[in-house]
Amino acid sequence: MNLLEVQNLKVHFPVRKGFLSRSKEFVRAVDGVTFLIAHGETVGLVGESGCGKSTLSRAIVRLINPTQGKILFEGDDIAVMSNSEMRKRRRRLQMIFQDPYGSLNPRMTVGDAIGEGLDIHRLTPGQGERQQRIAQLLKNVGLDSSHAGRFPHEFSGGQRQRIGIARALAVEPSLIICDEPVSALDVSVQAQIINLLHDLQHKFGIAYLFVAHDIAVVEHISHRILVMYLGRIVESGDARTVCRSPKHPYTQALISAVPVLDPDSKGQRIILGGDVPSPIHPPGGCPFHPRCPVAEPRCKTEVPHLREITPGHQAACHLAT
Numbered sequence: 351m352n353l354l355e356v357q358n359l360k361v362h363f364p365v366r367k368g369f370l371s372r373s374k375e376f377v378r379a380v381d382g383v384t385f386l387i388a389h390g391e392t393v394g395l396v397g398e399s400g401c402g403k404s405t406l407s408r409a410i411v412r413l414i415n416p417t418q419g420k421i422l423f424e425g426d427d428i429a430v431m432s433n434s435e436m437r438k439r440r441r442r443l444q445m446i447f448q449d450p451y452g453s454l455n456p457r458m459t460v461g462d463a464i465g466e467g468l469d470i471h472r473l474t475p476g477q478g479e480r481q482q483r484i485a486q487l488l489k490n491v492g493l494d495s496s497h498a499g500r501f502p503h504e505f506s507g508g509q510r511q512r513i514g515i516a517r518a519l520a521v522e523p524s525l526i527i528c529d530e531p532v533s534a535l536d537v538s539v540q541a542q543i544i545n546l547l548h549d550l551q552h553k554f555g556i557a558y559l560f561v562a563h564d565i566a567v568v569e570h571i572s573h574r575i576l577v578m579y580l581g582r583i584v585e586s587g588d589a590r591t592v593c594r595s596p597k598h599p600y601t602q603a604l605i606s607a608v609p610v611l612d613p614d615s616k617g618q619r620i621i622l623g624g625d626v627p628s629p630i631h632p633p634g635g636c637p638f639h640p641r642c643p644v645a646e647p648r649c650k651t652e653v654p655h656l657r658e659i660t661p662g663h664q665a666a667c668h669l670a671t
């Protein structure tokens with residue numbers, strides 16, 4: 351059994367025309383997404399801002415209610431769970447955010463922020479065990495037990511992300527949704543956090559859905575990659591194959607934008623025209639056709655479906671071979 355199976359998930363938001371009235375239009379933020387995550391696996395989710403990846407990750411932990419589809423987590427469909435059932439299930443399904451400061455109460459010590467989950471789920475019977483567990487969690491993320499008495503503003507961005515990770519780890523999750531966890535950090539600190547997530551995966555067997563807009567970062571940490579555009583998955587496969595041999599022109603453009611240190615590199619940058627189109631009125635046919643450098647006339651009318659190009663490697667493009 352897979353740890354997570356997302357089946358044809360849709361998140362559509364009604365467009366409000368005024369204070370009270372709703373129009374009949376919808377923002378199709380996530381529009382029929384299907385994928386799996388195995389136990390102990392890291393799946394990277396990549397795409398430009400506005401492609402729907404953050405909405406998808408929030409829908410998986412039910413911070414946003416899905417419009418349609420299934421989210422089978424450890425065998426149960428959490429898309430239809432009541433809030434009280436979901437609260438219990440959240441112990442195994444945690445999330446870390448781009449801005450850990452925003453998710454930490456500035457008036458709560460780091461020890462209490464980490465201990466909150468232990469208290470809610472009654473994981474430590476006494477104060478002594480609680481303190482020991484908090485000290486161990488701080489150690490696991492490379493901090494010192496003396497940090498437990500300090501407040502979030504006393505830490506750097508990288509240290510705050512470590513606190514966010516310790517908080518998620520406290521309740522022994524099997525899956526952590528990492529929503530752009532390194533995007534706001536300096537490059538050297540990014541590497542430290544990615545290495546930490548990697549080490550924790552080895553130690554505790556946790557699976558990650560790692561969301562980012564930088565495909566180079568995603569390649570480094572992921573076993574498999576999903577590329578998202580306008581609410582849909584347009585390419586998926588093992589990380590190395592997708593990054594070395596991308597089949598979808600959108601993935602090719604993302605990879606061509608990654609800076610290369612070699613001055614003799616012959617890689618040519620593909621500049622995409624325009625912005626991501628509105629998810630209220632997505633283009634007909636292939637949603638990528640207005641920006642695609644190799645679009646053909648049929649791309650304006652025929653929707654390309656995600657299909658297997660080579661074993662385990664899928665792309666949604668009429669020309670992919």
Ligand code: SF4
Pocket residue numbers: 598599600636637638639642643644645646649654666667668669670
């Ligand atoms: Fe480009 Fe057509 Fe492929 Fe879409 S289906 S990515 S428009 S070539």
